[in-house]
Amino acid sequence: MTDVLDAPTSPLGKPIKRTEDPRFITGEGRYVDDIKLQSTAHMAILRSPYAHANIRSIDTTRATSMPGVLAVFVGADIPYNPMPMAWPAGGSAGIQNNVSTPRTLATDSVKWTGEGVAAVVAETPEQAFDAVEAIDVDWEPLPAVVDAEKALEDGAPQLHENAPNNVVFEWNVGDKAGTDSAIDGAEVVVRQRIVNHRLIPNPMEGRGNIGWYNPGTDEYTIWMSSQTPHIQRLLLAAFVMGIPEHKIRCISPDVGGAFGTKIFCYPDYALVLFASKALGGRPVKWIESRRENYQSTIHGRDHITYLEIAGTRDGEVTGLRVKTLANLGGRLSTIGPGIPTTLYARVLSGCYRIPNVYAEVTGVYTNTVFVDAYRGAGRPEATYVIERAMDLFAAEIGMDRAEVRRRNFIQPDQFPYDNPSGLGTASGGAKIYIDSGNYEPAMDMALATVGYGDLAAKKAEAKGRGKLLGLGLSTYIEVCGVAPSKWIGAVGEGWGAAMWESSNIKVHLTGKVVVTMGTQPQGQGHETTYAQVIADALAIPMEDVIVQHSDTQGTPFGYGSYGSRTSSVGMTAAIKAADKIKDKARRYAAHMLEASPDDIEIDGAEYRVKGSPDRKKTFQEIAFALDLAFDAPEGMEPYLDETAYYDTPNCTWPFGTHIAVVEVDEETGKVDLVRYVAVDDVGNKINPMIVDGQLHGGIAQGVGQALWEEAIYSDDGQLLTGSMLDYAVPRASWFPHLELDQTVTPSPVNPLGVKGVGEAGAIASTAAVANAVVDALAPLGIRHLDMPYTSRKVWAAIESAKGGQA
Amino acid sequence: MGEHISMTVNGTPRQLDVEPRRMLVQALREDLDLTGTHVGCDTSQCGACTVHVDGRAVKSCTMLAVQADGTAVTTIEGMASGPDALHPLQTAFWEKHGLQCGFCTPGMIMTAADLLARNPDPSDEEIRHAIEGNMCRCTGYQNIVAAVKAAATAMREAPTAPVTA
Numbered sequence: 001m002t003d004v005l006d007a008p009t010s011p012l013g014k015p016i017k018r019t020e021d022p023r024f025i026t027g028e029g030r031y032v033d034d035i036k037l038q039s040t041a042h043m044a045i046l047r048s049p050y051a052h053a054n055i056r057s058i059d060t061t062r063a064t065s066m067p068g069v070l071a072v073f074v075g076a077d078i079p080y081n082p083m084p085m086a087w088p089a090g091g092s093a094g095i096q097n098n099v100s101t102p103r104t105l106a107t108d109s110v111k112w113t114g115e116g117v118a119a120v121v122a123e124t125p126e127q128a129f130d131a132v133e134a135i136d137v138d139w140e141p142l143p144a145v146v147d148a149e150k151a152l153e154d155g156a157p158q159l160h161e162n163a164p165n166n167v168v169f170e171w172n173v174g175d176k177a178g179t180d181s182a183i184d185g186a187e188v189v190v191r192q193r194i195v196n197h198r199l200i201p202n203p204m205e206g207r208g209n210i211g212w213y214n215p216g217t218d219e220y221t222i223w224m225s226s227q228t229p230h231i232q233r234l235l236l237a238a239f240v241m242g243i244p245e246h247k248i249r250c251i252s253p254d255v256g257g258a259f260g261t262k263i264f265c266y267p268d269y270a271l272v273l274f275a276s277k278a279l280g281g282r283p284v285k286w287i288e289s290r291r292e293n294y295q296s297t298i299h300g301r302d303h304i305t306y307l308e309i310a311g312t313r314d315g316e317v318t319g320l321r322v323k324t325l326a327n328l329g330g331r332l333s334t335i336g337p338g339i340p341t342t343l344y345a346r347v348l349s350g351c352y353r354i355p356n357v358y359a360e361v362t363g364v365y366t367n368t369v370f371v372d373a374y375r376g377a378g379r380p381e382a383t384y385v386i387e388r389a390m391d392l393f394a395a396e397i398g399m400d401r402a403e404v405r406r407r408n409f410i411q412p413d414q415f416p417y418d419n420p421s422g423l424g425t426a427s428g429g430a431k432i433y434i435d436s437g438n439y440e441p442a443m444d445m446a447l448a449t450v451g452y453g454d455l456a457a458k459k460a461e462a463k464g465r466g467k468l469l470g471l472g473l474s475t476y477i478e479v480c481g482v483a484p485s486k487w488i489g490a491v492g493e494g495w496g497a498a499m500w501e502s503s504n505i506k507v508h509l510t511g512k513v514v515v516t517m518g519t520q521p522q523g524q525g526h527e528t529t530y531a532q533v534i535a536d537a538l539a540i541p542m543e544d545v546i547v548q549h550s551d552t553q554g555t556p557f558g559y560g561s562y563g564s565r566t567s568s569v570g571m572t573a574a575i576k577a578a579d580k581i582k583d584k585a586r587r588y589a590a591h592m593l594e595a596s597p598d599d600i601e602i603d604g605a606e607y608r609v610k611g612s613p614d615r616k617k618t619f620q621e622i623a624f625a626l627d628l629a630f631d632a633p634e635g636m637e638p639y640l641d642e643t644a645y646y647d648t649p650n651c652t653w654p655f656g657t658h659i660a661v662v663e664v665d666e667e668t669g670k671v672d673l674v675r676y677v678a679v680d681d682v683g684n685k686i687n688p689m690i691v692d693g694q695l696h697g698g699i700a701q702g703v704g705q706a707l708w709e710e711a712i713y714s715d716d717g718q719l720l721t722g723s724m725l726d727y728a729v730p731r732a733s734w735f736p737h738l739e740l741d742q743t744v745t746p747s748p749v750n751p752l753g754v755k756g757v758g759e760a761g762a763i764a765s766t767a768a769v770a771n772a773v774v775d776a777l778a779p780l781g782i783r784h785l786d787m788p789y790t791s792r793k794v795w796a797a798i799e800s801a802k803g804g805q806a
Numbered sequence: 807m808g809e810h811i812s813m814t815v816n817g818t819p820r821q822l823d824v825e826p827r828r829m830l831v832q833a834l835r836e837d838l839d840l841t842g843t844h845v846g847c848d849t850s851q852c853g854a855c856t857v858h859v860d861g862r863a864v865k866s867c868t869m870l871a872v873q874a875d876g877t878a879v880t881t882i883e884g885m886a887s888g889p890d891a892l893h894p895l896q897t898a899f900w901e902k903h904g905l906q907c908g909f910c911t912p913g914m915i916m917t918a919a920d921l922l923a924r925n926p927d928p929s930d931e932e933i934r935h936a937i938e939g940n941m942c943r944c945t946g947y948q949n950i951v952a953a954v955k956a957a958a959t960a961m962r963e964a965p966t967a968p969v970t971a
Contacts (some may be wrong), residue, residue, distance in 0.1 A: 025892070026896065732935075
């Protein structure tokens, strides 16, 4: 144990090497598939080859008699309820949600290629795979529809009886009359249909579970690659399996990336638990193949949007009207409807003070896998809309796009700011407002770094090499740190539950401090950053802080990690727990030093009597004595052990300016990203090295959407991009060195002044690259082109534009 | 059952009986409990399963275990020369924040080691090209490139002695 009298310097804000890394760099990480329990059986799932079909019958006879097969299950064998719908489109308007969620296995019909219809459990994975091939399903194929716009047309295939015209919900936000009037009376209106295409998230580790039913205690344990073990326990118990919550234990071991995909309640969770019980308590392991991951784990985005932006000839934006169709798949994922409503339409006006905003969102069923939160979740889609709209508007009035942005930024003295379609407009008296911001310095810094003033010369130079150079801005904001529970309760948007966070701190006899929490890392380095925060709060060495997480048995309830909420909500809970620890230590120090608690002052790890600097106890002397409790005063409980729950009073709002520079080969249409400059303001940083890493990864994903990635279904619902051979996960050689810089505007919402950074890169970058490509093509008369900008698409656009000019 | 094979794995002779269809990665993970080598796809694209076979980087999901009969295999577990003696690439990935979730990391380190054995002073471009067969979804590759570069420098400056953690 390090001597606290050495007064360690605070690790907060420093680029400290991650404490979790030694296990990962030596191959000692433990992901779900690395866990081997005695007598484990292995599961494989038969998935629908059709996008839309009725199941006439399933014959499992051949499969059941295959070597090593222990059991074969079909949907009718499993008495569980369908998966829960935890975040329907909500709000004061009493929105009707026409809900259909998957069952553990489909019973009567399938709604997408890849929906699970039967499962085999066998002694080995190979035997299970072989037996799945021997299940005979009598299918009645039905017409399919994969496009949201086509699904709404008359005569389109109908997916669900309770969802006429394939409509999940029709939802709106903002002042319709005011916005209509602003647009009708505007000097300039620009209209554009834009598509935010479907993506496959691609964490490098797919999903997987091990289910174990203990017949001796009638308890279930599941090891799951999940971002939300506590929520899964709640949902599985209360909504799916119909068993008491305390009978399930959920454990997330090391998680190999998630990006939203591992938030949700998937049918396979229930399936492995059901199978283990059916087998009398043998553990049952199911590991998703990459092909299954593409077919049956959530996809992201998939919006078709009609935008209208209105303003004055001198650059003031006066209205924004948006109609969006959100493709939510064949059945709904856990919070699918919440993404294109709360997390999209409510932040559509971005960092601009647009007085009139109105959005209509229609959720649509199609014969595709469900769509839910993928890194950024609604906010990349919103940023894409508003940032493309600002460029379209600037082009229409012939004003510089940086100047149009500058003209319309919310000003620093206007915070807290209620945006007109925003989270603050919801009824019930619980306001969410944009907490803080100072947008111009970030934009100016980025413009200076990229050399915006020399753009014309750079374009001319590139043109001489047969390249069309384009530069694109994205002056984004995002909402992080969801969310005040009162707001959720009042508005009816959010998990259908609260969204506070929790942390427990125990100071053990040996001076080691164990921190547990309800959040759940997937690569963000929480073991390091929580330790930095608590070492700072208690003025102890980081080595003495042990951070544990991810097991519902042994951590306080929490809502998990997503939406860039861990630092602002989760770590604030940890700080509150540390405050309670310090308060109790102060009271016990007063007892030890025979002084009044009010007379004890805390200086780092020393608790001293004011005015008598020699009368003092160290934090660890106090902990040791209080944990022993040989001399505890009347009414004071032994042990330094405190739990805190933190309900954030507001969300946090990172912002910044990202600038992409691309070169388009005029002959081939190939787009190269040649520079990328990002100035981000994520508030204070707990570990700047980790912050930069989060930005790098987010930017790469957003660039990937703009330039290469696209999930494509054929018209009959086959996933054409069904493997990594077909879906363009970006490679190292496709990126330039990313140039990062920062401004720092601490969030006033939490004591650390942090905002969250997990999604910022992905939210900002897609629009920056899109604007850059359109800027490059603008000399040809092209004012918009939908992503991704593959060579073929860009070449065709160039040829078409040139033909049009000829 | 199956075929009998002999391999030297991380310096230790191993004997195995494997099904003819068993891939090397499964033999390593399931039969030898070397779970540091990961499976991230089913089309030999992601590179998470990269190991060294007779000194060259190989995607072990693409090679049958029987094809590795008689070879020397090195996995991520064999890269450190001792409990406190990380390979310079391991040290550099740690110091440069070249990993987040860690799932691609073992394969990435094995591929980078293969590169540095052939090219001890690679440019950024050469590093990016060399790791094209290894996907990472967390880092945007930037700190991986920095880590490989730092490791190359460390290995050039101390070619025989691995950097101690």
